[in-house]
């Protein structure tokens with residue numbers, strides 16, 4: 276199954292994508308994680324993306340489209356994949372269509388802006404593997420340490436309040452129109468994402484099986 280998870284930053288796409296990835300045994304492809312990894316390893320692409328990612332702006336379409344084009348060619352995508360954080364603009368969605376990538380389902384996780392702001396300011400992520408946590412709602416087993424890979428948990432620069440607000444503005448103007456794009460293709464399912472993680476997971480599973 277080829278899936279897209281849509282939603283505002285902090286809506287829970289990463290968390291839900293990880294659950295689906297494990298259950299369906301298909302890779303979770305997060306452009307944000309790929310870019311952050313490139314930044315850590317100091318590649319040319321990472322350096323180009325740094326100013327965009329730090330200020331909460333979108334990295335130019337041609338860069339992220341290139342990343343996805345390469346990543347989807349990996350063997351592990353043969354039985355399907357989950358795109359988490361891509362597409363984020365209409366031209367990115369059009370690029371997927373032009374590449375001939377078949378999308379089976381698009382799950383949109385809906386969360387209001389005020390909840391997003393609270394969530395992101397408490398979000399911590401593993402600096403090694405990117406797994407997300409929350410200081411109140413989604414604590415690791417050991418304080419400050421990732422359950423999966425024992426990496427240190429940090430706050431992302433772009434999770435600071437002013438940057439979160441900028442990211443939300445961009446989400447509404449650039450990314451939200453994708454709902455209409457995929458609705459017109461009959462692929463959109465909307466999930467209410469303001470409850471507890473387990474509740475959102477249950478609703479996501481229902482949407483997946485519908």
Ligand code: AMP
Pocket residue numbers: 284305306307308310327328329331332333334335336339359360361362363364367433442
């Ligand atoms: P995320 O971890 O998905 O919230 O992404 C973090 C940042 O990476 C975003 O704020 C953008 O700067 C960049 N980014 C990730 N995915 C995309 C995309 N599809 N298009 C443009 N920029 C992206």
